[in-house]
Amino acid sequence: MAQVPFAFVHDERLGIARPVLYVEYEELSQEKQDEFELRCQECCSYIPERIKEIEREYLRRYEALANTEDESEFLRLNDELNELSKRICDLNLLYLQIEGTYLAANVHA
Numbered sequence: 001m002a003q004v005p006f007a008f009v010h011d012e013r014l015g016i017a018r019p020v021l022y023v024e025y026e027e028l029s030q031e032k033q034d035e036f037e038l039r040c041q042e043c044c045s046y047i048p049e050r051i052k053e054i055e056r057e058y059l060r061r062y063e064a065l066a067n068t069e070d071e072s073e074f075l076r077l078n079d080e081l082n083e084l085s086k087r088i089c090d091l092n093l094l095y096l097q098i099e100g101t102y103l104a105a106n107v108h109a
Contacts, residue, residue, distance in 0.1 A: 006036050008043065014091055015053075016046050019098070040098045047095045051088055058084045 005028055008017040019040050028036060058081060065077040 005032055006039075008039055014087055014094070015050050016091075017043060018094065019043060044095055044098050047091050051091050054084055054087050054091075058088075 003022060005023045006019060006021045009020050010016070011018045019036070021036075025033065025036075061077055061080050061084065065074060065081065068074050068077065
């Protein structure tokens with residue numbers, strides 16, 4: 001059985017399917033390169049909306065953080081904000097890796 005040259009694996013943390021190449025890109029036939037590129041474009045099309053979703057959650061948590069007086073709740077919310085920020089950063093990096101350019105500033109919520 002021939003090895004599959006690439007896959008799109010769901011990343012639970014980021015909430016999207018990420019491309020995974022199992023061979024060098026140059027080893028793909030032109031047909032497979034075209035298929036891979038199309039699927040990468042589909043992946044990129046989900047990133048801006050996913051960032052908006054995470055940013056909305058970030059703002060909800062930030063508001064809760066600003067209104068809490070409990071230290072342990074403050075620390076928990078702060079940790080959650082840090083994780084949400086990391087997800088946004090990772091999505092931006094994935095977009096940059098695929099597209100070769102940054103997302104436009106008007107993408108964010």
